[in-house]
Amino acid sequence: MNYSLRFRLCAWITAAVLLAAALAGFASFESARTEANELQDAQLTQIGTLLDARDLSVPPPQNLASTTTDPDLYIEVQILGRPDVGDKAVFPSNLLDGLHTLSINHEEWRLYVISLDNGDRIAVGQRTAERDEIANIGAMSTIVPLLVLIPILLTMIIGVITLALRPVARLSQQIDHDPNRCLQSPLSIAQLPDEVAPLVRSINRLLARQSRQLEQQKRFISDAAHELRSPMTALMLQAENLSAADMSETARERLQRLQAGLGRSAALIEQLLSLSRAQAQTAAATQSVRLVDVLHKVLEDLVPQAQARDIDIGVVAHDDVGVAAYELDVATLMRNLLDNAIKYTPPGGTIDIGIHHVGDEATFEVRDSGTGVPDNLIDQLWRPFFRVPGTTAPGAGLGLSIVSNIVDKLSGRVSVRNVAPDEGRGLIIAVHLPAQP
Template sequence: MSMPKIRSLRNQLVLALCVLVSIVGVVQGVSSYQLSKAGMSALLDLRLEQAATRLYSSGLAESLPAIPARGSQPERDIVVTVWKDDIETPYRSTEPALALPRDAEAGFLTTDVGGESWRIYTLREPGMVVQVAQRSRVRHELAQARSINTLWPMIVLVPLVWLAVLLVVRRALRRLTRLGAQVQAIDMTHFEQLSTSGVPTEIRPFIVSINKMFERLAQSIEGERKFISDAAHELRTPLTALQLQADNLQPHIAPGNQARFRELQSGIRRSGRLIAQLLRLARADAALQPDTLTRVDVTKVVVDAVAEVLPIAMKRGIDIGADEMASAHVRANEADIGIALRNLVSNAIRYTPDGGKVDLSVHARDGMVWIEVVDTGPGIDEALLPRVFDRFFRANAQIEGSGLGLSIVQAIVNRYGGAANLRNRTDGQSGIVASIGFDAVP
């Protein structure tokens, strides 16, 4: 079943508002265009009416030439024809070849004359008829030229409004983006409440709900952590007593039962190591106390970790050492860095066959200090790599372990906002490259 496509809320808002603005702009532009054409037509009609009235009232009709030169008048100009009751032909005309309809009613008329459309205003007065006409084509050109000018503001403003919409929506959602980044930064050791300051009213109930969920989740995780810690503490004492009793009992075990008794002792020791790992995990998951942080020399931590496992490595013929040690420091609890590194080194020793090699190195890059542990073990199936930091997960059930070592590493790294990763070697040899990174300090 295909998953529904997740679309950006910002893009949806911007698109919807831009479409709305565009529709309003088009409607407004068309309306302005039509109104402008109508207004221009009315203005041209007024011009015809005023021209006719003035010709009659001021006697200018008498001053028109009786026989004007034919075809001398520009076609964009108006045509004037004056009729008198006792004369069949035009008394005065600026274009005698144009036969305007003398019997037209007073007022405006649009009709065809001489094969083209004319707009004619007829003024009927006692003894005289004054007609003023203009080509409809010329009127249309004039009206269209003026009306198009009204579209320019819309053509310019609509893109500007699009830009304004984009900026306004981006600014309005900037707070949500910051909240998203804040939520993404939250992990099991940092349950920080989201601030509702400056959050839109519609989003505030959602933020409050998230905060309540965080509160319940923090309580649940704290309860789980406390249970693990308490259980480990409670189990450690009887297991220690059981180990002492077993050690005291060993001389009294019959020779034939020594092998089975050693298995019992081994099981007790495994249980003790598991409880110790559970305690470390509970401490790694606990909230960080700022007053415990110090400037930690990473090189010293690496040297101490190597020295701790060196006897085991020598016994199995494993070559362990450091090939590159950059001077670097981090601000942390030194014990935490040591536990994380020792878990990585212990894993490398456990999975590296006798006679193999384990190399440690320290690099400083991009403001972080990286500690790498490279072994020559069998590596891990690529399909299992995403699960290596899960609690109680073991990539190889044939090798003894609790499945908590890498979980403790991940918890410590998360505690300091660092990073941890595990990958197979890509240099032609089998093995694992395990690395942890923390923010560097001067």
């Protein structure tokens, strides 16, 4: 199962940043909260010390309570041992001097107790809930900048990772855009990360070996076809000369089978030569070839073959469109597509040919009324010598392989699909090439 390196890097780094931010935020929150509580303890202590230093004459207890409009800042001051405190919470009188935390009337209080020089003992207290609220507000103020920084930091991380992987994406686009060029010239390692460059060098070495093997294979096919062409022509001539001689019906029947076999072998050799020419890397064509003109020439050779099988050929050319290609390549492409369609269309069937100009593409489409191809085998049609199982039509399985090589050489694309069941049956092959005016 494939995965995205960019996604994984972003996910892992994001998780690490969030974890670090959570730990830092928790530590900062607790530290700020502790400092706030210590500050409030110091405040209680300072109030008690101030009362002691001023040697206050003690008024009625209820007047010792501080008054403020903010309930969160409310501080209670009581003289211990005085029962007359109204409806306020009564602090225990047996508390030792110093800081205490205790529960009074189901409320948590934080108290500071101090003995005055006049013998009185006072307690300065604050509700714990109010202290905690103040501490939490102060602690949260330290986390807010961190919360604001996290999305900014994550955005920067994703941007940096995307920027770092951009050369790899460009390399992938380069290979996808012109895969044949990669076999002729090495992939550039300029601007690639040091961690990726060794991989690209290995790919270049692999492509170089593959290119050499392909060239050897092409050269062998071309040489073998050329070497077989002359002997095959001589055999066909001798068989034809032999047919003029007197012979029995049995011998003549065998001779006819021999001639048919020689014809198939000669056709295979011609297809091998066509495949070799299609695979050859030639300079890009600069002239524009009109598809309609090439089609007319190809049909002149193939119409008699279709008429012999009572196949009706229709042509719909909406646009007089041209492509940048050699006429021989376009003619070979059309001839192989139409030859296949004639072979696999039953007698009395139809073949529809279309030439269209859509956007910046010229489309040559062939639709037959044959049996079609199983969907799971369509991707294999371009393999050399592949034939659909159960096929009885003559051929070696090279026609569509030749078409595929020519389309690649012309920087085009080809699509294959079966005719929809509600429209009948058959196969539709469409070749899309870069159009020229």
